[in-house]
Amino acid sequence: MPRPIHLWAFLQGIGHYPSGWRHPGADPAGVFTMDYYARVGRLVEKGRFDAIVFGDQLQSRGVHGRAPEHLAMPTLDPMALLSAIASVTQHVGLVNTLSTTYWSPEGLAERFATMDRISGGRAGWNIVTTAHPDTAPNFGDDELPEKSLRYKMAAQTVAQAQAVWRERNAELGTSPQARPVFVQAGQSADGRDFAASIAEAIFCSAPTMEDGIAFRNDMRARVAAAGRDPDAVKIMPGLSFILADTEAAAIAKDQAILDLADEKLCIEYLSESLVCDLTQFDVNGPIPVEAILAQTILPKADIARVLEKPAAIGLSLGKFAAGYVRTPRGHNVFRGTASQLANMMIQWIEAGACDGFTLQPAYMPGELEIFVEEVVPILQAAGALRTEYPGSTLRETMGLPRWPADMAA
Numbered sequence: 557m558p559r560p561i562h563l564w565a566f567l568q569g570i571g572h573y574p575s576g577w578r579h580p581g582a583d584p585a586g587v588f589t590m591d592y593y594a595r596v597g598r599l600v601e602k603g604r605f606d607a608i609v610f611g612d613q614l615q616s617r618g619v620h621g622r623a624p625e626h627l628a629m630p631t632l633d634p635m636a637l638l639s640a641i642a643s644v645t646q647h648v649g650l651v652n653t654l655s656t657t658y659w660s661p662e663g664l665a666e667r668f669a670t671m672d673r674i675s676g677g678r679a680g681w682n683i684v685t686t687a688h689p690d691t692a693p694n695f696g697d698d699e700l701p702e703k704s705l706r707y708k709m710a711a712q713t714v715a716q717a718q719a720v721w722r723e724r725n726a727e728l729g730t731s732p733q734a735r736p737v738f739v740q741a742g743q744s745a746d747g748r749d750f751a752a753s754i755a756e757a758i759f760c761s762a763p764t765m766e767d768g769i770a771f772r773n774d775m776r777a778r779v780a781a782a783g784r785d786p787d788a789v790k791i792m793p794g795l796s797f798i799l800a801d802t803e804a805a806a807i808a809k810d811q812a813i814l815d816l817a818d819e820k821l822c823i824e825y826l827s828e829s830l831v832c833d834l835t836q837f838d839v840n841g842p843i844p845v846e847a848i849l850a851q852t853i854l855p856k857a858d859i860a861r862v863l864e865k866p867a868a869i870g871l872s873l874g875k876f877a878a879g880y881v882r883t884p885r886g887h888n889v890f891r892g893t894a895s896q897l898a899n900m901m902i903q904w905i906e907a908g909a910c911d912g913f914t915l916q917p918a919y920m921p922g923e924l925e926i927f928v929e930e931v932v933p934i935l936q937a938a939g940a941l942r943t944e945y946p947g948s949t950l951r952e953t954m955g956l957p958r959w960p961a962d963m964a965a
């Protein structure tokens with residue numbers, strides 16, 4: 557019997573492919589309606605997922621005088637959306653991303669305590685420190701605090717929020733989970749040490765099984781060194797997927813979705829990712845390395861590294877941008893049949909590459925529907941995925957200790 561697979565659905569916007577919203581199985585207008593969130597919530601619960609995860613976007617679009625024309629990126633408030641989903645579901649966990657750099661411990665504690673109570677114990681907190689530099693002006697700052705300082709602030713903020721929850725639980729009766737499940741997604745050494753000290757689940761990008769094994773081994777060693785049980789921390793790498801009846805059909809479908817992204821769309825996506833405006837440059841011309849480095853407010857050395865190889869081989873801007881959208885955010889992208897995907901997931905679990913997957917459908921809700929209808933039954937028949945939820949709280953669903961040690965009076 558394989559180790560059980562934990563499934564999370566990372567449902568940012570309307571799918572993880574920049575052109576996904578142009579696929580006939582997408583519902584781009586739906587993302588502004590309650591019907592869409594009700595449908596997605598019920599679908600995820602039907603697939604017996606642990607949780608839905610939403611990211612946050614605290615930066616403003618168009619701060620440099622240019623708003624993307626071709627990208628469809630709705631930025632609705634995730635806490636409101638998760639509350640809406642809570643009202644039409646009974647079991648699925650609701651993991652929201654909120655920043656320790658920009659929200660107060662008291663405010664964070666109140667919001668998650670509310671979510672935990674009204675959802676019957678299904679709240680999770682993806683604890684991030686905010687990496688996007690355009691966020692700072694929205695909070696009256698010129699710049700983000702330096703990264704290691706952001707992680708120090710995060711540790712303090714979490715400790716203060718824990719104190720608020722202990723106090724509120726004593727005064728008002730305990731909220732079902734005492735506090736939300738702690739989730740973390742930092743990849744740097746500072747981020748990993750912070751995660752090792754508090755996280756109960758960790759997102760990462762693991763493009764290959766070997767990357768997953770290396771990350772999980774590293775995290776388990778750090779968790780043990782922090783005096784915690786490595787089995788009480790679930791490693792949940794991102795996984796994008798394109799499914800069809802044969803592998804060749806899946807590869808063709810993938811290409812067809814990518815072809816929906818014309819070069820203008822790809823260049824806008826690249827502009828968003830590199831935080832600079834590339835829309836004025838010739839798509840057939842060279843990659844404007846100097847102009848990108850002059851404009852971007854992201855760490856320039858990191859960006860220079862991304863551009864180095866493609867510029868050296870003389871790739872045009874259009875071709876580079878088209879290739880860039882192919883591997884959304886460096887995650888594993890699977891193309892194949894439902895049974896191939898189920899086998900791959902079981903194989904990764906057995907090899908110790910992860911404890912589950914944070915699924916990132918290429919387009920929504922169509923690709924998620926295919927997963928739930930076709931992959932979920934195969935995993936269940938193999939004994940790799942639950943057929944019923946074990947309880948009602950996220951902590952029970954994830955097989956975590958029912959009462960967090962740090963909430964002892």
Ligand SMILES: Cc1cc2nc3c(=O)[nH]c(=O)nc-3n(C[C@H](O)[C@H](O)[C@H](O)COP(=O)(O)O)c2cc1C
Binds near residue numbers: 686
């Ligand atoms: C799957 C995944 C999802 C993430 N979602 C968010 C998010 O919604 N908001 C955010 O501010 N950071 C998000 N992050 C970024 C991390 O929280 C972190 O800030 C970033 O990786 C920089 O820190 P690091 O250098 O320690 O990795 C995400 C990271 C991963 C791997």
